[in-house]
């Protein structure tokens with residue numbers, strides 16, 4: 001790593017976020033967002049990414065020779081070696097074999113490295129966040145879905161074309177509900193934000209004694225994981241039992257992955273992780289009760305500490321390491 005400053009840029013379904021990162025401090029020193037507008041097609045979207053990064057660097061008062069490189073993430077399957085998207089489910093045309101790296105390099109004239117979005121979050125939390133200082137770590141990012149990542153021996157694990165680390169698709173219930181991936185009973189189907197909201201909805205509809213319904217004025221579409229966390233904090237027994245159940249599902253996924261890689265720390269992040277101890281405590285209890293052969297008390301379960309900046313920081317670190325591929 002020669003340069004001090006790198007750019008991270010996250011291409012999301014709704015927004016493109018770019019941040020200029022100082023890798024001495026691990027801080028995002030300037031950031032800028034724009035709309036993705038994926039219906040405009042890949043050429044327009046990649047052009048908009050390049051323009052966003054150019055204006056970020058210019059407005060921060062930097063010259064391009066101060067920028068060591070750019071890390072870019074996208075929300076789908078990627079070919080990291082070719083620097084291409086393979087398939088992005090939610091984008092029109094699905095971005096099949098789009099040369100994201102080469103196109104951005106042609107616009108920006110600095111090295112560009114691509115990475116899956118949640119692997120970038122994992123790398124950021126490991127380098128500068130809640131995973132700092134351990135050589136082996138798991139990350140679960142729990143939101144609309146559940147993403148993941150694995151660091152082992154101080155390296156982000158990206159084998160099998162970068163699909164290693166898809167912790168949200170660990171099977172918890174072989175007879176469980178169908179998952180977006182096509183499998184049944186993945187932890188994502190049982191413990192993602194929408195799955196948690198559905199548990200709250202079910203409790204209200206069944207007439208269980210809970211404040212969840214009145215908290216949303218019985219507009220049941222407004223029940224979210226956040227509402228159920230608020231209810232639990234107010235002492236609502238139904239809401240507390242929902243978090244215990246969610247924590248047990250995540251806990252079993254943690255155990256299944258931990259038995260393979262033996263992590264020292266497990267970072268839980270994403271919007272649902274804002275529930276804090278409501279979620280972390282039952283995860284720890286599940287490890288204590290069910291992980292018999294590996295010492296549960298040697299695996300720390302912690303909340304992510306970088307919030308929305310984790311991915312941007314991880315991408316900057318990834319670019320500084322030359323995309324980890326050389």
Ligand SMILES: [Zn+2]
Pocket residue numbers: 168169179180181182183186188
């Ligand atoms: Zn799945």
